[in-house]
Every structure is written in structure tokens, then in C-alpha cells.
Amino acid sequence: MTEPTTGAPVPSPRDPDRSDIVFTADFAATAQWTAGRTSAYPGGGPVNPDDDKLDHLVDGAEHSRSGVFRAARRPDGMWDTGLLTTEDSEEEFLLLAGDVLEARVRLPAETGAWPAIWTWRDGGQEVDVFEYHPDHPDLLEFTNHVRGSQRYVHHxxxxxxxxxxxxxxxGRRSVVWSLNGEPVFADRRGVGRRWHAFLIVNLSVCAGRYHPAPDPATNEMSFEVSSLVVRRPPEEDA
Structure with missing residues (x-):
């Protein structure tokens, strides 16, 4: 795995009162979200084994549309998994440089669970709002793949x-991650002025190469997103 970068002292976050909410997630809304497929997976899915995933993406409402993202073991050893993306939806919401995403999530408990909120467009433009693996119980992973920075945060x-x-x-010049209201990493690299990307929320299942696969006795797992909003600051602040 990529070694985390050191980064620089973390600045204070932007004042939310100077930002307009431009997106409020309604996971049940088909106009906002496409379920069970994404261009981040080969051929749009349903599987992605080269990324060490046991995922078999499904579009069933019970796997994602309530905001509880579920995975269930299949007889073939793969897992039916929930994924939502704004890509190919009716609204096709795009995050822009300068946007601020805020989310409240419940982390999964089961070994092998791999939840994430992240971005994707045209084979890249990935920034990970977070990734989590319960085998590292106190650690969140924050990564800017656009310009190559990463921090593992123990909390x-x-x-x-x-x-x-x-x-x-x-940010155009720095992506800044905060946890429970506390800024924890500013990468001082940013995404650039013209960056834009679709939003993905999903629960993957590890295949065992980098993190342990699920225990054989585990047949279901889940994580929950109770709220997700995107704020867009005034142009001069972006």
C-alpha cells in the first residue's frame, strides 16, 4: 500500500455560513443516484477482482437505497454489495473544485468490510473522503489519488x-479532511482548478490480499450514511 504523506499543518476549515448547500443526499431518489453499476469497475461491474474485491454489485433497494449499505454472501463466494453513484443518474451531480462534503457515517464491525465515500470520472479523478477496514479498528484512510497524497489517521x-x-x-491547492469537527490532514496538493467528479458511496468486501477476507461464519455486513451534503463556497473562496 502507498505510504502516507506527512502533509503540512492543517488550516481552519471554511466557514459553512459562507457556503450554499448544492446537494443533499436522498439515497432513495433515482434521479440523484444510479444503483449497482459504476465506470470505476471494469465494464461497469458487477465485479472488480483486480482491486482485491469480492463485490458483486446489485441494484436492489435493500442494499443501498435506505442509506444502509449492505453486503450479503453469495453461494459462489462473492458478495452482493450495495453501491450508489451520481454518474449516469438523471441529475448527474458533479463535485467541483472548492466544494465541501459533509457526511455522518456508522462504521461497520465485520472483518472484511470495506466502506468508502469517494469520487470518480473518466478513469480517475479519485479522492477518497474515507476508507475503513475493521482489522485496523482505530484508523481511517484519506487519499487524494489526483495528485498523490495520503494520510492514515488513528483516532x-x-x-x-x-x-x-x-x-x-x-480545494484547488489543498484537500482538507476533518474528523468529528477537527481538521486532521491538509495535503497542500489539491485537485486543481478544473477538477470535477461524480460521487460514489459503497460497501465493498475485501478478498484478502491487503486486508483479511470475511470470517467464514459471517454472511452479512453493513455500514450506514445518515446524512451527506455538499456545500459550494463563493467563487472567491473556492
Whole structure:
């Protein structure tokens, strides 16, 4: 895995009162979200084994549309998994440079669970709002794949089954991640002025190359997103 970068002192987050909410997630809304397919997976899915995933994407409402993202073991050893993306939806919401995403999530407890909120467009443009693996119970992963930066953050509030508040500023010159209201990493690299990308929320299942696969006795797992909004600051602040 890529070694985390050191980064620089983290600045204070932007004042939310100077930003307009431009997206409020309604996971049941088919106009907002496409379920069970994404161009981030070969051929749009349903599987992605080269990324060490046991995923078999499904579009059933019970796997994602309530905001609870579920995975269920299949007889063939793969897992039916929930994924939602704004790509190819009616609205096709795009995050822009300068946007601020805020989300409240409940982390999964089961070994092998791999939840994430991230971005994607045209084979890249990926910024990970967060990734989590319960085998590293107190650690969140924050990554800017656009310009190559990463930080592993250990925090006492992070543990299997815990609720955490996440905030990511997709700055042109620096991406800034906050956890439970505390800025924890500013990469001083940013995404550039013209960056834009679709939003993905999903629960993957590890195949065992980098993190342990699920215990044989585990047949279901889940993580929950109770709220997700995107704020867009005034142009001069972006």
C-alpha cells in the first residue's frame, strides 16, 4: 500500500455560513443516484477482482437505497454489495473544485468490510473522503489519488460500529479532511482548478490480499450514511 504523506499543518476549515448547500443526499431518489453499476469497475461491474474485491454489485433497494449499505454472501463466494453513484443518474451531480462534503457515517464491525465515500470520472479523478477496514479498528484512510497524497489517521473516536462525522474540502491547492469537527490532514496538493467528479458511496468486501477476507461464519455486513451534503463556497473562496 502507498505510504502516507506527512502533509503540512492543517488550516481552519471554511466557514459553512459562507457556503450554499448544492446537494443533499436522498439515497432513495433515482434521479440523484444510479444503483449497482459504476465506470470505476471494469465494464461497469458487477465485479472488480483486480482491486482485491469480492463485490458483486446489485441494484436492489435493500442494499443501498435506505442509506444502509449492505453486503450479503453469495453461494459462489462473492458478495452482493450495495453501491450508489451520481454518474449516469438523471441529475448527474458533479463535485467541483472548492466544494465541501459533509457526511455522518456508522462504521461497520465485520472483518472484511470495506466502506468508502469517494469520487470518480473518466478513469480517475479519485479522492477518497474515507476508507475503513475493521482489522485496523482505530484508523481511517484519506487519499487524494489526483495528485498523490495520503494520510492514515488513528483516532480514539474511530472504532467498529462507531458513528463519525466526516468533512472533506476539495480545494484547488489543498484537500482538507476533518474528523468529528477537527481538521486532521491538509495535503497542500489539491485537485486543481478544473477538477470535477461524480460521487460514489459503497460497501465493498475485501478478498484478502491487503486486508483479511470475511470470517467464514459471517454472511452479512453493513455500514450506514445518515446524512451527506455538499456545500459550494463563493467563487472567491473556492
Amino acid at each position: 480514539e473516536a474511530v472504532r467498529p460500529g462507531a458513528w463519525v462525522d466526516l468533512r472533506t474540502e476539495f
